[in-house]
Amino acid sequence: MSLHTSMSVVTSILKPFSSAEGYRATSVTANKVRFSSPKERGLAESVRVALEEGNFHPVKEFTNFIRQAEINDDEFLLIVKDAKRVVHSLTPDFVHVIECLLSLNWKNRSFEIIEAYTEFYIDIMVTHNIYLPIGISKLIVHWIPDDLDESDWVNGCPSERTRLVLKPIHEVLNRILTAVPMAFDLVIDAISAKFPYFKKPAHVTSGYLFNVLWIIEYKPIFEELILQLVVQKLLVLDVNAPRDEIGSEIDDEDDKMKADPLLQIDDLSADTLAGTGRTLKHPIGKTLDIGLLMLYRFFEGKCRIHQNSNDQQRWTANRLFKMLLHIFDEVLLPSHNTHHVQFVLFYVTSIRLAYSEAFLDLLWKKVQNPNISVIIRHAAVGYMASFLSRARFLPLSLLLIFRMVIFYLKELSKWAHNYIDDSGEYNQTCSLKAHLVFYSICQAVFYLIAFRARDLTASSKDLLFLQSLQLSRLAMCHLNPLRYCLAPVATAFAGVTRTYQLAYCHTVLERNARRKLATVYGHDKCMPEETLESFFPFDPYLLKLSNKYIKNNYMVYQCNDKDDYMDGSTNEPLSRKRVDSEIIEEDDFIIADKRQKHLELPKCQESDEQFHFGSFPGLNL
Template sequence: MASLVATSETPRPPQAKPEFLTPRAVPLSRKDGTPFGTPSPSSTSRATINFVEVLSEARASRTLSEKYRLIVASVKFIHTGVKPPQLIPPLQLLNELSKMTSLLDGFNEMLVSELLKCKPLTLEQEVLKAYLSVLVELGRSNAFHHEEICRQLLSAMASIDTEESPQDRLDLVHGAIQRMLKELPHFQDALLKQVSKCLPFMAKPWQQQVHMYRQMLRVVDYVPAQLALEVLARLVHKIIDLDCHCPKEEMLAAEDTAEEPVTQFPMDAVPGDSGASGKDESDTASPAGHPPTAVDTSMKHPLGNTLDRLMELFLEYINGHMAELDDAKATYRRFLAVFDKYIMATYKCLHIQFLMFYICSKRPLFADHLIDFLWHKVQNPNTSVVFRQMAVAYLGSLLSRAGYVSVGTLKDTLSLLARFLHGYLAQTSSAHSLGVDVNRHATFYAVCQSLLYCVAFRHKDVVASNGGLDFLRGLNLEQLITSPLNPLKVMSRPIAMNFANVSRHYQIVYCHAIIERNQRSALPMAQVGYGSHGDQITFGQSSQYSTVIESYFPFDPYVLTRSQRFIAPIYRHYVDHLSTPDADEDDNADEDDNADEDDAEEIDTAKEGLGGRTDDVESGRRNIEIIRERISTTSTSPEVPVAMSVTSASGSLGGQTAEKLLSYSVSPGFVR
């Protein structure tokens, strides 16, 4: 007989099933809004749906049951607004789906696809919260959907076509992104892939562009530091593409202000700038140090207007992150990294680099660091020549154009540049035979051009400082100018001429004679002689073509109208302090004297070559006058402008008359 043994153990209560496995009755609604459970003659469906059973059955059997079709139709109603005969209320539907996202794979991808077609910002706030909860849970349960979810969230930010945006709903979208970044580390990769894809094309309306970039800058503020740098880099890279599609000449022509081409010195005037006339534009800043109020104007150039609006957005973003030192440093480091990787590597971008120009104006520490950063690139032999040239171009342009760069910083940097050049000459002269060679000495010429550019641009500030004139003379510029490398020969002519005027005014070095000699020697030479009957005889063409180094200075005048309010108060325009009538007359007189001296040298050379025969010399002089008359007659033709330089008669005439073999050089298309 079996006996029952009592034990001290109490029976365990039955464990509760997980919530997502617990069948819940979800009331259905008819098209008229009445609950589906109420009696109706046309009602044939059940009053409740067990989501776990329906989704599991669909995944296992790969068949679409009536209840499954009802769920899909209810999801479609959320993004299409087309109400099916029977409907599960959206809020209840989304709440149920958020609890069983682990079942939304395989065959249920069709349901996921319908979920991702919704437009979040069109939903009511409570429904939007439930929808975003579904997306977050879906990302947690399956990493395969990360890119699709990220694309859905970023596309929601770009779906606003007007300036009025539902800020409360955007806050919810940003909150969902923050949750996924915090809980799902791999979501960062998906976000980085989708940023560039979700940015609007450059031809889209500027309102849509500004709205999307504003939201992405907000993303930069709350993502991890490295991800923030990568996102910012992609935003700036897109603006660089836009900047390269907005030539300055086209924008000026669209504004009907393109009176003259833009160059380094004489053409600094741009619309709305009074700095070209010598007026200090720092007075336009507000007393609190903030930029002036934006002018409600739009540029006529479509892409230029979009670029202007985006530059204004980024400058406002920078201005808003400069109050606290730590935040300012973090912002500076991000933009410096982007500047180094993308902006400096872009050939002749026009406006995007002014982001760094503006950041450096906020704190002297930033300006000094950028100057030091550029200078280390210039003198680093491991840096490619192209980047060394670009770095020194940015350095020279920053020193010249930035109103916040002090004279002390300018003088210190000019001393570094001059010391580098003199050291280069000393090292090169001991190893190679010196001569004009742009390919071999590209860095030397670029540094020399930036040095002379800064001297010509800010000579008045330097001379007005304590010991300024002695400082200029201490740079020993004469040794650089008269060196065998002959930098004036390959330098941009406007820079060379302006420096020549400045150096002559302060009696530092006299460059005009060197420039004129370089100009003659750099002409392409077509050797032409005259026979006994005055017929032209072409002997051949020499290869004396001059090579001029690139004269790109990144901080040339800023022409965007709306965002100019940030740049104008800190920008220095060129003022020609030496452009006076007396100075012009002196220049012309010196040029005439130089020309007379050159002619005298040519006649003396001819006399020596003829062994002192006065008759032949006089005959040569008369032939020179005849040739000059022909030159003046030919050069006045409006169709074929030419310039000719007389070559001296050599000592190898061998008794022949100078009339037969005297030659001159022809340079078609060159206008002196």
């Protein structure tokens, strides 16, 4: 028997269609409603459906599409052209799609796209003013560099590629401001709101600051508001970058360089600091340094007048200085615990002598005005004393009829003597609060004479001038100003006046020391001794990069060899011991240890370290 095998046929479980049934199925599929994608429908069609049919669903889908999709150049150009075609129909009902359109990344696109997008941007801002806050804010956001763009920003200067990318943004903003004047207030508000947080990396803040100053170039009407905003923001950096932290960093670097001769740089000027990488490591201090460097550059270009400068340039420079003086009066003078921002005034006043005169005249009027707060008057005196002491560019030569330092030293002394006369000999109320301005002016006179002793005692005529100030009456009056002065100031002033036989103050200093001892230990409760708050705003400049604009005009302390001894016949250095911290063993106001100076230094060198505060700004206690 033969076995026959046969293959069984496997049939599909799906019912086969006949030709007629297949035709009918195809026809049903073709007749069904098909929805196009947002990309296919386009913005213009979506807006038409919303306006004519009241169906905003396509607009929402298109909004989500441009928010999430990666749009190529062709699609981008098509969307922008559609938006420009229906710009008049884009009422506030379409705010969400408009916000997405204004948020598109258009900076790095082709020239054709940038031009088309610019035209749409201007049209939507002019046609619908309701979108101005959104549009201006979206433009200014482009000013903020990314955290990873540090290589494109070197000390506040953008690379050429970055500058080309930013240029169209400023052109759009310029056209908006020209076409819509009501946008000016919105721009200021947006600039202030978008200013980077003070702890952001230095290149982020400096990059934004570069764009903020750029707007002044094509819209000078913003000058005063922009400069005031910049000063306020730099003040935030200044108060968060304490001198002691920056100073300790510099001291550590100096010690490291002294320990390793290979690290020493013969000419470490501010111009070479960037090239050597010797910038501040303190993050906020570094940001402040670069920000002030940019501000100095700005005023250098605007206020520096050359021989070939025309009348328009001179007028612009003077107008800008008046703005800066007003900003100082409104912002800087009332500010407390600032260290470096005020040097903007120091630098600008060094450009022209007339600026220095105007600055000192403003301060002196503040001091004399009894209707102004005593705190402001006290601050104004501190600015005067520090400026007159530190400004190398102020005339002091006998060849000049108007000697600014001597003029104000005379005026300050005259005011103090008049105050003593008006207070009455029998008025024994020596309260610091009651006579704050008087004690501030006396300390300013003592500080000026101690600091400028070498210049003020250079000739017999100068000594005659100092004698005319009646310093002995000033120091030994019933109000006892030496009691409230800072100990280094009082000690240095006493040393200078004793050397040149102008006044003998050491007896008063010792009596004040005994009186303080009785005050502290004569009661059950120890009360702190009242002392004038030290405020010398132009104390040594610690920032590295921007120091090149300050150092050539800045006067460091120069000790006077004649002050080294009480008289010429003795070899003992000036030393007055006191029973407490008010009188220090050595005259640290001028030099920490004069015996060490004679052993180590061949000649008294110019060093400001002996003439600035340790715990107080300005003097080394």
